[in-house]
Amino acid sequence: MYRYIVRRVLISVPLLIGISLITFGVINMAPGGPIGISSDLNPKATAEYRERLKAYYGLDRPIYVRYGQWLGRMAVLDFGDSFSPDGRKVWDKIRERIPVTLSINLLSMATIFLIAVPIGIYSAVRKGSLFDRIATVTVFTGFAVPTFWLALLLMILFGVHLGWLPISGLVSLEHDSLPLAGRVADRAKHLVLPIFLAGFGGLAGISRYMRSNMLEVIRQDYVATARAKGLPERKVVFRHAMRNALLPVITILGLSVPDLLGGSVIFETIFAIPGMGQLFYQGVMSRDYPLIMGILTIGAFLTLLGNILADVGYALADPRINTGRTG
Template identity: 60%
Template sequence: QYYGLDKPIIIQYVAWLSRVVRFDFGTSFSSDARPVLEKIWDRSVPVLDRRLMVTFLINVISFVLIMIVAVPVGVLAAYRPHSWIDRITSVVVFVGFAAPKFWIALLLMMLFSVTLGWFPISGIKSLHYASLSETAQYLDRLRHLALPVFVSACGGIAGISRYLRASMLETLSSDFIVTARAKGLPESTVVFRHALRNALLPIITLLGLSVPGFVAGSVIFETIFGIPGMGQLSYQAIMMRDYPVIMGLLCITALLTMIGNLIADVCYAYSDPRIRMR
């Protein structure tokens, strides 16, 4: 009766939906009995320390790193197919595909944190964070996020570079590329202005559909590196069978997926004038 489970399914669904649209996901089953939304977006802590923002920042930085690395690698491999550069990048990419994220995270932690001591082993900031200057605080956060960001991006770099290579190979063999070269346009203009812009169209759609993968991948590296984000909260909720928190996180992930697809559609329309809505 307290949770309304004695009522018909339709009434339960309508009641649940009316709460969800107000971001009222109920109360956690854990000992603190806090509202689910408060656990995800805790207003009592700084914005950068809130779980949703932590996961969001890591994934945004990972996305930027993916594009910075994957686009040049994919273009270079497609421009020189079957060359030694293409073969080396293919081997590295397939290793990145095959290696589990948790294994990569543990190796990086052992090498750069334990052996070399270059990066912190866990958390998002140091114990003396409050006593640092503003610039030092940003640098401290970057040091803590370096390894998690790399682990988050390694799979995306492998995937996007291969997809872009295939798309670039198809685009470079198109008639309009042959025409552009026949007109005497510089090779850099042909590759980067004409070929790359068209080759990126499938990648834009793929990135919009990758939002759930980013959130799911956060569970692994946030748990290993002890990062207080949505991924760690998901793992804790699943282990404790905290169903309100699980449902809240799933709803937030679904909302982020819809936003990601919307942004991808807008970017697709901007990149391809043929499908712009009038």
């Protein structure tokens, strides 16, 4: 097991470099640039001024030289300085925002898991029932509806018409003056919509996936064996069938990390949540190359980490996976 993990981590290093190479290229090929954004609409900006700005940011050098420099800095975990007017270190900017994004994503992942898995199981066990049919329709609607649009509708419904939930930010203005319970409730209220929306697509996918796995597993011979032993249906479903049906879901959850991070960009922007996604959106809009690269690298790192964790989890959960143990 230990060797397996080490091997997986080592393989990830060239993968991470490859990803950074491609993203670096793509970002630099994107139209516009940090210079244009800060000088195009400025009538006083001369060509010479632009050249100076370019040289200041190091953009006058060819792309491969810049990539080499970036990689060299990354080797010592230096993310560089942001191009934005504050000029702060990229790592500092990301560090203060990571907790928000990660906690929302972890919460939504847990929500997905806790809601989608039971829905899938119940749909499979009662296949063709009213519940199954309602779940199927809801799930396909969920697939089809764009999250950002749904987010706006829910904001109007719950935030404006009903007034139950706040529509933006993480905390209310009076947050600091509230007692502890009030602060927790305030924060929870702010998180309901973002977490629901972050998990919405995954909810549909995972419940569907769980349902088909469960239908597949329930037909297996060993489920018949379990029934023939005289086990009650509840035990047959949860002990024998569910464990087998859950295995592939572990992988899917690991693979959903990039989707969640991508989703963060959308819902953090919509709900004005000061997280990494919002920072990324701002970074892209101002062509803040070091910031974009920094966030993408961390995103890639989290994705690979998610994959490794999923594989390790799978290997732990499924005794048939041989990870180099003898036997």
